Amino acid sequence: MEKQPLLNPRTTSYEFLGPPGALLITLGVPSLTYGLYFGCSEESGGCPPKLVLSRIFLSLADPEWWKGLWDAQAALIYLAWYTFCIVSWAILPGERVEGTTLRTGAKKTYKINAFSTFSLALSLTLGGIYLYGPQSFTFLYDKFVGFVTAAIIASVCQATFCYAFSFRPGSLLALGGNTGNFVYDFFIGRELNPSIGSFDIKTFHEIRPGLILWALVDISMVCAQATRRGGFGKVTDSLWLVLLFQGGYITDSLYNESDIFRQMDITTDGFGFMLAVGDLTWVPFVYSLQARYLVFNPVELGPVWIAAIVLFNAAGLYIFRTANSEKNDFRRGANPKNLEFFTTESGTKLLTSGWWGASRHPNYLGDILMALAWSLPTGFDTPITYFYVVYFAGLLIHRQRRDDENCKRKYGKDWKKYMELVPYRIIPYVY
Numbered sequence: 001m002e003k004q005p006l007l008n009p010r011t012t013s014y015e016f017l018g019p020p021g022a023l024l025i026t027l028g029v030p031s032l033t034y035g036l037y038f039g040c041s042e043e044s045g046g047c048p049p050k051l052v053l054s055r056i057f058l059s060l061a062d063p064e065w066w067k068g069l070w071d072a073q074a075a076l077i078y079l080a081w082y083t084f085c086i087v088s089w090a091i092l093p094g095e096r097v098e099g100t101t102l103r104t105g106a107k108k109t110y111k112i113n114a115f116s117t118f119s120l121a122l123s124l125t126l127g128g129i130y131l132y133g134p135q136s137f138t139f140l141y142d143k144f145v146g147f148v149t150a151a152i153i154a155s156v157c158q159a160t161f162c163y164a165f166s167f168r169p170g171s172l173l174a175l176g177g178n179t180g181n182f183v184y185d186f187f188i189g190r191e192l193n194p195s196i197g198s199f200d201i202k203t204f205h206e207i208r209p210g211l212i213l214w215a216l217v218d219i220s221m222v223c224a225q226a227t228r229r230g231g232f233g234k235v236t237d238s239l240w241l242v243l244l245f246q247g248g249y250i251t252d253s254l255y256n257e258s259d260i261f262r263q264m265d266i267t268t269d270g271f272g273f274m275l276a277v278g279d280l281t282w283v284p285f286v287y288s289l290q291a292r293y294l295v296f297n298p299v300e301l302g303p304v305w306i307a308a309i310v311l312f313n314a315a316g317l318y319i320f321r322t323a324n325s326e327k328n329d330f331r332r333g334a335n336p337k338n339l340e341f342f343t344t345e346s347g348t349k350l351l352t353s354g355w356w357g358a359s360r361h362p363n364y365l366g367d368i369l370m371a372l373a374w375s376l377p378t379g380f381d382t383p384i385t386y387f388y389v390v391y392f393a394g395l396l397i398h399r400q401r402r403d404d405e406n407c408k409r410k411y412g413k414d415w416k417k418y419m420e421l422v423p424y425r426i427i428p429y430v431y
Contacts, residue, residue, distance in 0.1 A: 007103060007104065007172070008171075008172070008173040008178055009175070009178070010178055010179070010180065011175065011176055011177060011178045011179040012179075013176075014179065014184065015176065015188070015402070016187075016188070018181075018184060019181050019183045019184045022183050022184045022186075022187035022188065023183050023187075025187065025274070026183075026186075026187050026273055026277075029277050029278075029281070029282060030152045030277065030281070032286075033148055033152070033281055033282065033285055033286055034069070034145070034148065036286060036289060036384070036387065037144060037145055037148065037285075039384060040289065040292075040293055040382070040384045040385070041144075041292070041296075042295075042296040043145075047293055047297065047381075047382045047384050047385070048382065048384060068145070069145060069146070069148075069149045070146065070149055071143050071145070071146025071147075071149070071150075073143065073146070074139075074143040074146030074147045074149070074150055075146065075149070075150040075153075077139070077143075077147075077150075078147055078150035078151060078154065079150070081209065081213065082154065082209055084121070085117060085204075085208045085209045085212070086199075086204075088113070088116070088117040088120060088121075089111065089113065089117065089199070089204060089208065090199075092113045092116045092117060092120070093113065093116070094111045094112050094113030094116065095111075095112050095113075096109050096110070096111055096112075097109070097110055097112055097258050097261070098110075099261040099266065099267075100261060100262060100266075100267050102172060102192075102193075103172065104172060108193060108195075108200065109198070110200060110203055110261065111198065112257045112258055114207045114208050114211075114212075114254045114257045115251075115254045115255045115257065117208060117212065117254075118212050118215070118250075118251070118254045121212055121216065122215070125137065125216060125219060129219075129223060133227075134222075134223035134224075134226040134227050134231075134232065135223070135227045136223075137219065137220050137223040138220060138223050138224040138227055139220070140216065140217050140220035140221075141217075141220050141221055141223075141224040141292065141295060142224070144285070144292070147285065148281065148285050151210075151280045151281040151284070151285060152277065152281050154276075154280050154281075155273065155276040155277040155279075155280045155281050156273070156276075156277075158201075158205070158276045158280070159186060159271075159272050159273035159276040159277070160186075162189070162190070162191060162194045162201060162271050162272065162276075163182075163185065163186050163190055163272065165191065165194055166190040166191035166194065166270075171191050171194075172191065172192050172193060173190055173191055173192060173270065174188070174189055174190065174191065174192040174268070174269060174270030175268070176188060176268070176269065176270070177189045177190045177191070177192075177269075177270035177272065178190060185270075185272065186272055186273055187272050187273045187274050188269070188270060188272050188274055189269055189270025189271045189272030189273075189274060189275060190270050190272065191270055191271065192269075192270050192271075193271075194271050201271055202265075202266065202271040202275065203260065203261070203266060205271070205275065205276065205279040205280065206260055206265060206266065206275070206279055207253070207254065207257055207260055209279070209280060210278075210279040210280050210281070210282075210283040210284045211250055211253060211254065211279075211283060211284075212250070212254070213283075213284040214246065214250060214283050214284040214287055214288055215246070215247055215250045215251075216284075217284050217285070217288040217291070217292075218242065218243050218246055218247065218288055218291045219243070221239065221243075221288065221291040221292055221294065221295050222235055222239055222240070222243055222291075224295045225239055225294065225295045225298065228295075229298070236294060236298045236299060236300050236301075237300060237301050237302075237306055238294055238298070238299040238300065238301050238377035238378065238379075239291060239294040239295075239298070239377070241301070241306060241309060241310070241377045242290050242291045242294065242374060242377050242378075243291065245313050245370065245373060245374050246287070246288075246291070246374060248317075249317075249370065252317075252321070259324065259328065262328075262331065264399065264402065264403060264406075268406065286387075286388070286391075287388060289384070289385060289387065289388060290374055290375055290377065290378050290385050290388070293378055293382075293384075293385050294377070294378060297378075297381070299377065299378060299379045301377060309373055309376045309377060312369065312372070312373045312376070313369070313370055313373035313374070315369055316365075316366045316367070316368070316369030316370035316371075316372075316373060317366065317370060318366070319355065319362060319363070319365055319366035319369065320363050320366025320367055320370065321366070322355060323354075323355040323356065323362040323363040323366060324363050326339065326351065326354050326355055326356060327351070327356065327363075330349070330351055337354055339351055339352075339353045339354045339356070339357075340352050340353040340357065341353075342414075342417070342418050342421055344411050344414040344418075345412075345414055346410075346411070346414075348411070350418050352418070352421045352422055356422070357421075357422055358422075358424065358428045359422065359424040359425060359426055359427065359428050360400070360404070360419075360422050360424070360425055360426075361396070361400050361403070361425060361426045362426075364396040364399075364400060364426045365426050365427055365428075367392065367396060368389070368392065368393050368396065368426075371388055371389045371392045371393070372386075372389050374388065375388060375389050396426065397425075397426070397431075400425050400426060404425070
């Protein structure tokens with residue numbers, strides 16, 4: 001009992017502007033998810049819709065409009081999907097890997113089989129489409145807003161459970177989530193690694209239900225357009241390109257599942273509403289905006305534009321993958337490229353050449369380039385389909401600043417020396 005306060009010290013500083021900011025984001029993320037749907041959909045009349053402001057307020061004042069956000073069938077399908085992911089984690093074979101060392105000195109062991117879960121889900125989906133045609137898999141597009149509502153409810157339930165669960169004896173709390181303020185701790189995540197037996201709740205949500213569902217949502221968009229245009233042969237090149245880019249990114253993330261155990265979300269953040277709503281709602285239903293737009297606003301690019309966008313995406317993917325490869329090799333004690341590094345007083349080694357000598361977060365540069373490539377197939381008729389690029393760049397800049405603050409506290413004066421060696425944050429010679 002005497003060691004408990006030292007193991008779980010009270011958090012004395014806030015992020016996201018403290019409880020008011022946490023409350024604003026908690027209410028704002030679901031609202032913005034709905035806003036991006038009604039601001040860019042067939043149901044509302046376009047992207048953006050041609051509605052006067054008075055009609056929007058009249059809709060919000062109508063109880064029937066609010067009832068329309070709920071779809072019992074979509075909720076049951078979503079529950080079945082969530083159950084499928086849990087059962088797949090439990091029964092499919094998977095390698096056991098260790099995560100980073102915790103404050104207790106122990107290491108958690110994780111079962112990794114997200115790629116197997118994805119392969120099974122994809123096989124069942126494509127098999128169903130082959131047998132019953134593209135019209136059999138348009139329900140994710142047709143009932144989109146109902147699925148959004150189901151995912152938001154699941155996010156609230158999951159965050160509430162994890163917050164209450166964190167008060168059990170022996171819980172290891174996140175250093176940033178133990179303020180004692182309910183609103184803030186609920187949002188940021190109070191417990192570092194909430195688990196039921198060997199089932200780690202945070203890593204499960206990080207890589208499975210939302211990420212795999214994102215791929216299935218994109219496939220549903222292709223099916224919706226194929227149904228309207230008379231078959232898969234009539235699907236526009238722009239939509240195929242979005243499916244290729246986003247599907248490739250999702251496949252790469254799932255195949256390299258073990259990489260997430262070194263990310264800030266896993267090593268530092270607790271699991272609260274911020275991660276729950278991000279994983280379950282934001283990823284599948286906001287990141288698929290470009291594909292959804294192309295269903296009702298088809299764009300034909302032609303070979304020249306396709307080649308240009310493919311090269312642009314390839315550049316981003318190359319930077320992202322090679323930068324992460326350099327970092328992961330180095331962390332495992334390998335250095336095949338003989339990269340230079342800086343050793344801190346604590347003995348930690350920080351790369352100062354290769355991609356990690358060009359900037360402190362070169363993988364973020366690759367992410368931003370890919371995000372732009374995923375939006376370019378939608379053309380330039382609306383700025384809404386470029387929301388993802390703007391949001392993602394802001395997210396990565398915020399994450400970079402959080403990481404720099406953590407490193408400053410961890411390495412002290414050594415971090416200042418390191419920043420002199422690697423002065424650029426994300427984009428060399430720019431930022």
